[in-house]
Amino acid sequence: MKLSNHTLLINMIIGLCKRTYGWPSTLKDLGYDVDWIEPKLINSEGRKVIPDLMLTSNKFLHSLVVECKGGKTLDKDQIDRLSKLTVDSVRDKASVYNARRLSLDVCFASFKDYLGHILQLLGESFPILVFSDTELKKHGKFKSRHLENALSNSISLGGSPPTGYVPFTDEDDIDVVAMYVIQELVSMALKSKKDDELKFDVDEVLSKIFPFWERTDEGAKKKLRNKVDSVIRQIILRKLKHRYLEKIKGRPTWVAKPLQAFKAECEKLLKDIKEQKRLEHFG
Amino acid sequence: MKCVAIETRRDLYELLESRMRKTYEKLKEEQELEAGENLLKTYVIESNLDSIALLQKVDEFQIKIERTKDETLYIMKVQKDGKPHSTFYVDISDPRFWILHTLSRSERTDQFISKFVFAISNNLDFPWFDTYFLEDLVKNGIFRGFTLKFEEKIMDDEKIPVKSLSMRLWGEAASRILDVLRRDVNLKYSTALSGVGLKHIFDSNGDFVIEDITYNAKFTARGTTVDGHLFIVRKVIGEYKRKLKTIEQNSIKYEILDLGYKILGEPVAILFRKEIENLDKFLDGLLSSTRPFRLWGLKKQISKNYYKAVCVDLHTAHKLTIEVTPEWMRIYLPYGACGNTVLRLLTNIQQYYDSEAMLMVGGDEII
Numbered sequence: 001m002k003l004s005n006h007t008l009l010i011n012m013i014i015g016l017c018k019r020t021y022g023w024p025s026t027l028k029d030l031g032y033d034v035d036w037i038e039p040k041l042i043n044s045e046g047r048k049v050i051p052d053l054m055l056t057s058n059k060f061l062h063s064l065v066v067e068c069k070g071g072k073t074l075d076k077d078q079i080d081r082l083s084k085l086t087v088d089s090v091r092d093k094a095s096v097y098n099a100r101r102l103s104l105d106v107c108f109a110s111f112k113d114y115l116g117h118i119l120q121l122l123g124e125s126f127p128i129l130v131f132s133d134t135e136l137k138k139h140g141k142f143k144s145r146h147l148e149n150a151l152s153n154s155i156s157l158g159g160s161p162p163t164g165y166v167p168f169t170d171e172d173d174i175d176v177v178a179m180y181v182i183q184e185l186v187s188m189a190l191k192s193k194k195d196d197e198l199k200f201d202v203d204e205v206l207s208k209i210f211p212f213w214e215r216t217d218e219g220a221k222k223k224l225r226n227k228v229d230s231v232i233r234q235i236i237l238r239k240l241k242h243r244y245l246e247k248i249k250g251r252p253t254w255v256a257k258p259l260q261a262f263k264a265e266c267e268k269l270l271k272d273i274k275e276q277k278r279l280e281h282f283g
Numbered sequence: 284m285k286c287v288a289i290e291t292r293r294d295l296y297e298l299l300e301s302r303m304r305k306t307y308e309k310l311k312e313e314q315e316l317e318a319g320e321n322l323l324k325t326y327v328i329e330s331n332l333d334s335i336a337l338l339q340k341v342d343e344f345q346i347k348i349e350r351t352k353d354e355t356l357y358i359m360k361v362q363k364d365g366k367p368h369s370t371f372y373v374d375i376s377d378p379r380f381w382i383l384h385t386l387s388r389s390e391r392t393d394q395f396i397s398k399f400v401f402a403i404s405n406n407l408d409f410p411w412f413d414t415y416f417l418e419d420l421v422k423n424g425i426f427r428g429f430t431l432k433f434e435e436k437i438m439d440d441e442k443i444p445v446k447s448l449s450m451r452l453w454g455e456a457a458s459r460i461l462d463v464l465r466r467d468v469n470l471k472y473s474t475a476l477s478g479v480g481l482k483h484i485f486d487s488n489g490d491f492v493i494e495d496i497t498y499n500a501k502f503t504a505r506g507t508t509v510d511g512h513l514f515i516v517r518k519v520i521g522e523y524k525r526k527l528k529t530i531e532q533n534s535i536k537y538e539i540l541d542l543g544y545k546i547l548g549e550p551v552a553i554l555f556r557k558e559i560e561n562l563d564k565f566l567d568g569l570l571s572s573t574r575p576f577r578l579w580g581l582k583k584q585i586s587k588n589y590y591k592a593v594c595v596d597l598h599t600a601h602k603l604t605i606e607v608t609p610e611w612m613r614i615y616l617p618y619g620a621c622g623n624t625v626l627r628l629l630t631n632i633q634q635y636y637d638s639e640a641m642l643m644v645g646g647d648e649i650i
Contacts, residue, residue: 037543167604
C-alpha cells in the first residue's frame with residue numbers, strides 16, 4: 001500500500017505540527033497548529049483559493065499556507081491565485097491572540113525528486129518545503145525569521161512518516177481505500193444484531209471512513225464512490241459477506257475463525273487489486 | 284451461605300462489613316476458611332452499555348438482574364445449567380465503571396466474569412492495569428508482594444530465552460527480587476506484573492485492609508474495614524480514569540465547517556524495549572482475532588521496517604489504525620473510541636511480548 005504523494009505530504013506536514021512519535025515536531029515547536037485543512041480563502045483579487053493547509057503559530061503570530069504537490073505538474077491558475085493571497089485573506093480564520101500583528105507566508109511542499117520540475121514552473125516566487133526519505137530542507141526564503149532559522153539546517157526525518165491523520169483522498173489508489181472499506185464492514189458487522197440485515201451503502205460507508213465526506217466536492221465524491229463501490233462489489237461477488245460477515249454479526253460468543261478466514265480472503269482481494277489481475281472489475 | 288435481602292447500599296455495606304470481619308478473624312485464628320466462607324471480592328468492569336438490562340446471556344450462564352430500592356444498585360444472580368452459580372452486587376453509580384462485589388467462590392466468579400466480559404462485541408471490558416500502573420498502586424500502601432506472569436505469545440521462536448514465567452513473591456524481599464530479575468539480560472523483558480498485594484492502615488486504632496489487586500481489576504480484600512476496601516477500589520479506579528482521559532483527549536477528531544476542516548488530537552505511542560525482529564510475524568500475532576489481543580486487522584508494509592495496519596477492536600467494534608516499526612507503535616484512536624483499547628493493548632504487550640513496553644502520550648510524556 002502506498003499513499004499518493006499528495007496525501008503523504010499532507011500527513012507529513014500535519015505531523016510536523018503535532019507531537020507524533022518518531023517524527024520531528026519542528027513546526028509544533030514554533031507554536032504552529034493545523035488551523036485548517038483545505039480552507040476556503042479569498043485572495044486580494046477577490047478570487048477563491050483552496051490551499052491544502054493553513055498552519056498558524058499563535059506564539060509568533062504567523063500563518064503558513066501550504067500547497068502540497070506530489071507530482072511534476074502544477075496548475076498555473078492555482079499558482080496565480082496563491083500568489084495573490086495576503087494576510088487579510090487569512091486574518092479572520094487564524095487562531096491568534098492579536099490578529100492585527102499577524103503575518104503570512106505561502107509555500108509549496110514537495111519531494112526532492114520533483115523539485116527541478118516545480119522550480120521550472122514556480123521560479124523563486126514561493127519558498128518550498130522539500131522532503132526526501134531522510135530529511136526535510138527548505139528551498140527559497142520565508143518571510144518569517146523564526147521559520148527561516150528553524151529550517152536553515154536540514155531536519156532529519158527518521159523514515160517513518162505518519163500516514164493516519166488524513167487516511168486517504170480521492171487521489172489515492174483503490175487498494176489504499178479498500179483497506180478502510182473492509183475495516184468498516186467488519187466494524188458494521190460486529191455492531192449489527194443477529195436479525196439485522198447487513199446493508200452496505202456506498203455513501204454510508206464513505207461517511208464513516210472518509211472524515212471530510214460531508215463537504216467534499218462532487219468530482220472527488222464521484223471518484224471515491226467508484227472505488228468504494230468496486231470493493232463492495234468484490235466482497236459480494238466473492239461471497240465474503242454471506243460466508244463470513246453474516247456469521248460475525250450479533251454473535252454473543254467468540255468468533256475468531258470466520259474473522260480469520262475473512263481476513264485471509266481480504267488479503268487475497270487486496271493482492272488481486274494491487275496486481276490488477278482483474279483490472280476490468282476495478283474502477 | 285445465609286441469604287440476606289439487600290435493598291439498599293446500607294444493607295450491602297452491613298453484609299460486606301460483617302463478612303469481611305468474620306473472614307479476617309477466622310483467617311487470623313485458623314489460617315483458613317471453611318467451605319462457603321469466601322473472601323470479599325470486587326471486580327470492576329468498564330461498560331459501554333446504556334443500561335444493565337441490556338446484558339446478554341453468556342454461553343452456559345443465565346443472568347437474572349434484580350432491582351433494589353437504590354436505582355444505582357442491582358443484584359445479579361447467575362445460574363449455570365439452571366442451577367444457582369454466583370451472586371454479584373452491582374454498583375453502577377459510575378455508569379462507565381461498574382463495581383461488582385461478590386461473596387461467592389472465587390473459582391466460580393473468576394470463570395463467570397471472564398466469559399461475561401470476553402464475549403465478543405458486548406460493550407464490556409476490564410480496566411487494564413499495566414505493570415507501571417500496578418507498581419504505582421503499591422506506593423499508596425505497604426508493599427506485600429506481587430505476582431508475575433509472562434507468556435511469549437507473539438513470536439513463537441526457538442531462540443526466545445523465556446517462553447513463559449510465572450511467580451508469586453510475597454514478603455519483604457519481593458521488590459528486591461524483582462529488581463534482580465529485571466537486571467538479568469534474559470529475564471528483563473519477561474517481568475510483567477499480573478498482580479500486587481498491599482496493606483493500607485487507616486487510623487491509629489489499627490483499622491487496615493489487605494488488598495490483592497490483579498491487572499484486570501479484581502480486588503480481593505481482607506482486614507477490619509470494608510470502608511478501607513471501598514476507598515481503595517474507588518481510588519484505583521479514579522487513577523485509572525485519569526489515565527484513560529489523557530489517552531482519549533488525544534484521540535483523532537475531525538471538525539467539518541463551512542470554511543474548511545479541522546483536525547485535533549495525535550497518535551499515542553507504545554515504545555518497545557525489546558526490538559521487534561520480524562514485524563510481519565509480530566503483526567500476524569497481534570491481529571489474529573484471538574486472545575489476548577482480540578484485534579482484527581489488515582496489515583501493509585510501507586517500507587522495509589515500517590508497517591501500517593487498520594484494525595477493529597473485537598470488544599467494542601471500534602476502529603483504530605496503527606503504524607509499527609521495530610522500536611515503537613503509533614496508535615491513532617478515533618474520537619469516540621474507547622481509550623481502554625490502548626491500555627488493553629499495552630497491558631497485553633507487556634504480558635505477552637515485552638514487559639518493559641511503555642505508553643507515551645504527546646510525544647514525550649510517559650503515562
